[in-house]
Amino acid sequence: MKGIWKNSEVKELFEVVEDFKEKNKSLKLAFVSHAQKYGRKPNSVRNYYYHEVDNLKIDGNRLEKLGINLSLHNKTNVTYFSPDEEKELMKEVDSMVQKGVSVRKACLTLSGGDVNQMLRYQNKYRNFLAKNKKNCEKIDKNDKLSKPDNVIAFKKTGKTLSDSEVQSLFMGLVRLVKRNAMEESEEAYKSRLTQANENLRKAIARLSLTQRDNDKLKEELSKVKTENSRLVNLNLQLRCDKAEKLRQKLEQKER
Secondary structure, three states: OOOOOOHHHHHHHHHHHHHHHHOOOOHHHHHHHHHHHHOOOHHHHHHHHHHHHHHHHHOHHHHHHHOOOHHHHOOOOOOOOOHHHHHHHHHHHHHHHHOOOOHHHHHHHHOOOOHHHHHHHHHHHHHHHHHHHHHHHHHHHHHHHHOOOOOOOOOOOOOOOOHHHHHHHHHHHHHHHHHHHHHHHHHHHHHHHHHHHHHHHHHHHOOOOOHHHHHHHHHHHHHHHHHHHHHHHHHHHHHHHHHHHHHHHHHHHHO
């Protein structure tokens, strides 16, 4: 039956506890491990363990029969942290964690190698982090809702632009559009002119060829010159057309 503890199971429980202590693991996990194997409840295993520790202290014959080293199973009384102790513990653990030390290692160092005390420090530190994480998330959420970081507040002057200021702004925009149009036209013209000059240079370099080839080169050179002239006239016409369109838009706007 589950309620009956055989000596073999009792001895195994104490061995499991010793093993978990040696590996710096929580006793709670030891109780869970034993409970799963024997179909018991972890809390029942825990309660039986501490009750048996007390019994073995006064029953030397049973202690000798089970072959248990009771010095490895001392009960620890629960003591609570004062606010100052809690604050100091958090400060020391945080300092060590920031230097790359794990929480478990930091707590073990502060406990002086006492595994039970280490677990006490570790649980306190993690509970503190969990509690403060919720508060920090709530504060951070409220702060983001109140004012995004990328928003800059400007004072409202309540002043509107006059007709002359609007007209000046409009003329400035027109000049900007006109300049951009001219630059785009000139850029296209320069690109084509550069290509035409490159073709002309290549044509001149081939003038040392045979007469037959020279005649052909002359024909190509004539085409290049004609294309060059056409591009110059086209660029001039583009400038005139764009200037005329802008003038008409300005006249319509002024009306």
